[in-house]
Amino acid sequence: MTVTTARRQTRTVPIGAITVGGDSPIVVQSMCATRTIDIDATVAQTHQLAEAGAGIVRIALDSEKEVAALKAIREQTPGITLSVDLQENYKIADKVAPYVDKIRYNPGHLHHIEKSKTIVDKVRWLAAVARDHNLAIRIGVNCGSVAPEFLAKYPGDQLAALVESAAYHCDLMDEIGFDRFVVSLKDSDPLKVLEANRRFAARRPDVPLHLGVTEAGLPPDGIIKTRLAFEKLLAEGIGETIRVSLTLPNERKHEEVVVGHRIIEDVRAGRFISVPNFGAGLNIISCPSCSRVENEKFVELAQEVKELTAYAANHKITIAVMGCRVNGPGETDDADLGVWCGPTTVNLKRKSQKLGNFKYDEVLPRLKAEVDQLIAERT
Numbered sequence: 279m280t281v282t283t284a285r286r287q288t289r290t291v292p293i294g295a296i297t298v299g300g301d302s303p304i305v306v307q308s309m310c311a312t313r314t315i316d317i318d319a320t321v322a323q324t325h326q327l328a329e330a331g332a333g334i335v336r337i338a339l340d341s342e343k344e345v346a347a348l349k350a351i352r353e354q355t356p357g358i359t360l361s362v363d364l365q366e367n368y369k370i371a372d373k374v375a376p377y378v379d380k381i382r383y384n385p386g387h388l389h390h391i392e393k394s395k396t397i398v399d400k401v402r403w404l405a406a407v408a409r410d411h412n413l414a415i416r417i418g419v420n421c422g423s424v425a426p427e428f429l430a431k432y433p434g435d436q437l438a439a440l441v442e443s444a445a446y447h448c449d450l451m452d453e454i455g456f457d458r459f460v461v462s463l464k465d466s467d468p469l470k471v472l473e474a475n476r477r478f479a480a481r482r483p484d485v486p487l488h489l490g491v492t493e494a495g496l497p498p499d500g501i502i503k504t505r506l507a508f509e510k511l512l513a514e515g516i517g518e519t520i521r522v523s524l525t526l527p528n529e530r531k532h533e534e535v536v537v538g539h540r541i542i543e544d545v546r547a548g549r550f551i552s553v554p555n556f557g558a559g560l561n562i563i564s565c566p567s568c569s570r571v572e573n574e575k576f577v578e579l580a581q582e583v584k585e586l587t588a589y590a591a592n593h594k595i596t597i598a599v600m601g602c603r604v605n606g607p608g609e610t611d612d613a614d615l616g617v618w619c620g621p622t623t624v625n626l627k628r629k630s631q632k633l634g635n636f637k638y639d640e641v642l643p644r645l646k647a648e649v650d651q652l653i654a655e656r657t
């Protein structure tokens with residue numbers, strides 16, 4: 279593979295104590311998977327990630343109830359650059375702004391609330407909040423949640439919808455006169471991540487890109503999936519900050535950061551992976567978990583799904599395992615079998631057909647029966 283020695287020149291975006299873009303080193307970032315209201319656990323994980331080399335630590339907030347916890351977390355993590363994920367509730371931006379350095383909004387989630395307001399007004403307000411509090415913004419689009427108007431405009435071409443949605447929000451920022459933003463275009467399929475980021479980089483070479491393969495899953499497969507996209511993009515000089523999303527227990531969460539740094543070093547040294555036929559058989563997607571995860575057993579469940587289905591390695595079946603009921607139903611849409619956690623039960627579906635809720639000790643035999651049936655039908 280040809281490695282571009284010169285990185286592309288994007289604009290620089292100051293974010294707290296660091297800078298992304300321009301001549302700055304690539305920033306590795308990560309996200310807390312602890313419950314945000316568990317202040318001690320989140321403070322500890324913030325330090326764990328920062329000590330492993332995370333330049334930015336992201337925290338998810340769903341509601342105003344968690345703002346007091348964020349304030350306490352901020353007070354106990356001085357010097358660490360914090361970002362907050364607004365999830366589906368962009369309206370909490372002004373409440374969280376005093377305690378973070380960056381906010382992330384998803385253009386595909388802006389239509390959910392305050393339907394009487396236009397997207398332009400919502401983005402204008404977010405930019406004003408960021409400006410007033412000296413924050414940067416990430417415009418973060420995902421294949422799983424593209425804004426409906428862009429899906430309608432580009433029927434059958436999800437990548438075009440994704441890229442155009444991100445480009446539209448950049449244009450809005452330009453019109454508003456706010457330039458302290460980065461963009462991410464993510465999916466669980468590394469090939470889509472590769473293509474979307476290449477297209478966007480060609481379209482807006484000035485905008486720093488945050489790279490990510492969502493729900494890459496358990497190591498080592500999750501690392502391979504991530505490398506398939508990151509190696510090529512970084513070698514082409516694309517990507518100013520990266521996040522590796524792995525399904526890991528909290529005590530190992532910092533491994534995301536270690537892996538991120540290793541990928542950057544390997545690309546610089548011209549070391550690339552080669553895994554013939556990777557992705558040709560069974561594909562297990564699992565989320566990295568976050569403050570929304572509804573049961574502590576989620577990571578264990580993902581591991582058990584992997585072990586249970588190892589016998590189906592040569593069958594082209596995709597199983598998605600997600601940590602919560604908010605994103606679980608949507609994020610499993612493209613999978614053959616979807617599993618997502620609730621507080622006491624696990625939901626199971628086959629394509630769009632819901633198969634029901636099962637106790638944690640009952641879901642695995644039922645999942646295996648579904649895998650067996652899929653194999654039988656396809657052979």
Ligand code: SF4
Nearest residue numbers: 565568571601602605
């Ligand atoms: S699926 Fe739910 S728990 Fe998993 S990362 Fe996404 S929001 Fe967090």
